[in-house]
Amino acid sequence: MLFPSNTILGVFVISEFCVGVLGNSLLLMLYIFNFWVKARFNRQIDPIFMHLMIVNMLTIIFAMIPYITSSFGVPSFLHDAGCKAFVYIYRVSRAMSISSTSILSTFQAITITPSNSKWAWLKPKLSKWTFCTFLFSWFINMVIYVHLIENVIAKTNYTGVNYGYSHVYCESSPVEYPNPGFFLGVIITRDLVLLVIMMWTSLSMVTLLYRHHKRAQHLRNPRLSSQKSPEHKATHTILLLVNCFVFFYLLNNLITLYDRFYTRGRTGNLGAIITIVASFYPTLCPFLLMNSNKMYFFPSYIQRAIGD
Numbered sequence: 001m002l003f004p005s006n007t008i009l010g011v012f013v014i015s016e017f018c019v020g021v022l023g024n025s026l027l028l029m030l031y032i033f034n035f036w037v038k039a040r041f042n043r044q045i046d047p048i049f050m051h052l053m054i055v056n057m058l059t060i061i062f063a064m065i066p067y068i069t070s071s072f073g074v075p076s077f078l079h080d081a082g083c084k085a086f087v088y089i090y091r092v093s094r095a096m097s098i099s100s101t102s103i104l105s106t107f108q109a110i111t112i113t114p115s116n117s118k119w120a121w122l123k124p125k126l127s128k129w130t131f132c133t134f135l136f137s138w139f140i141n142m143v144i145y146v147h148l149i150e151n152v153i154a155k156t157n158y159t160g161v162n163y164g165y166s167h168v169y170c171e172s173s174p175v176e177y178p179n180p181g182f183f184l185g186v187i188i189t190r191d192l193v194l195l196v197i198m199m200w201t202s203l204s205m206v207t208l209l210y211r212h213h214k215r216a217q218h219l220r221n222p223r224l225s226s227q228k229s230p231e232h233k234a235t236h237t238i239l240l241l242v243n244c245f246v247f248f249y250l251l252n253n254l255i256t257l258y259d260r261f262y263t264r265g266r267t268g269n270l271g272a273i274i275t276i277v278a279s280f281y282p283t284l285c286p287f288l289l290m291n292s293n294k295m296y297f298f299p300s301y302i303q304r305a306i307g308d
Contacts, residue, residue, distance in 0.1 A: 009272045010071025013064055016276060020060040020283035027286040028053040044127055045107060045234060049289065051134060052100045056282030058093035062086050063275050066168045071272075076154055076169040083154045083170035091145045092138075095190070097282060099137040101245045102194040102201075103130060108238045109201035112208055144186055168271055195246065202242050205235050240288055245281050252277045 031050045066086065069077060078086060107130055113119045122129070155171050209232060255277060259270040 007071070009269060009276075010068070013067050013071060013272060013276060016279055016283050017060060017064040017068060020279060021057055023283065023286035023290075024053045024056045024060070027289060028057075043234070045104070045111070048100065048104050048107060048130065052097075052104065053286060055093050055096045055100055056285055058089060059097055059282045060279050062090035062093065063279055066170075067272050067275050070168045078154055078169045080153045083152050084149045087152045087170055088145055088148045091148060092141050094278065095141040095144070096137060098191060098194050098245070098249065099141065100134075101242060102197045103133055103137070104238055105198045105201040105205075105242050108235055109204045109208075112205065112232070112235055114208075140190075144183070144190070147183060191249075195249075198242050198246065202239055205239060209235060237289060241285060244284060244288065248277060248281045 028050060031046055031053070034046075066078065107126060110119055110122050110126060113123070151173050152170050153173050155169055212232070252274060255270065255274050259274065
């Protein structure tokens with residue numbers, strides 16, 4: 001018999017899982033449809049959005065499936081190999097979420113840079129460098145979390161408290177892994193660097209948009225100056241994504257620190273809450289893109305794609 005709080009969390013997890021997977025799948029299919037019909041992408045930034053949708057789905061699926069089965073009272077269905085795979089893929093995909101958002105912000109900041117800027121020389125090389133940056137990010141994040149393959153095992157006591165890595169079905173091996181502080185330091189350093197890049201590029205985009213708006217007010221009438229170019233619409237969307245990511249990232253880390261150092265894993269529901277908060281950004285991401293870019297709504301999108 002499930003407790004009411006567990007039932008509520010279970011319903012919330014299932015709802016978020018369905019909404020997140022469907023939203024990201026829909027937007028990814030729209031991008032694929034557009035490429036299939038036109039044999040090209042409308043914008044250079046579209047492949048980055050597609051990559052972000054894939055990363056979002058991996059994060060949601062591998063984070064939430066264990067908590068969904070747990071909410072129905074299913075005992076551990078993951079053996080050691082399953083735990084290693086689930087935890088490793090989730091950690092790498094979640095790390096790629098912050099990497100992708102940082103790359104997205106940097107890409108757009110360079111795209112809207114004026115031609116006389118010192119960064120303008122990067123524009124012709126953006127597509128090639130973005131692809132290389134994604135490959136490098138995948139490689140680095142896979143290496144950072146490779147120790148989880150050795151260190152994570154299935155829980156032997158389903159209701160027990162674990163003071164290392166904690167998961168609904170998995171836990172840290174009782175054998176202490178050498179230099180755990182080193183890996184924590186690497187992860188913190190990586191996240192701080194990427195957050196600083198996001199904040200710096202976001203500030204640059206806000207500054208450029210403000211300057212453009214001031215120039216437009218002097219050159220055009222108010223009605224024309226209020227109209228936004230596709231580049232500016234994309235910039236506003238990315239700024240919204242960055243703000244959303246930073247908010248949920250900080251909130252998730254605060255709850256995680258509270259669970260790790262204050263409750264020490266004794267509050268079972270906090271694990272599900274952490275997973276829910278960690279999945280908010282990948283769940284909301286496609287809907288923020290759809291809302292900010294009306295072209296992605298299905299009926300008008302198909303008509304426009306076929307009409308070109």
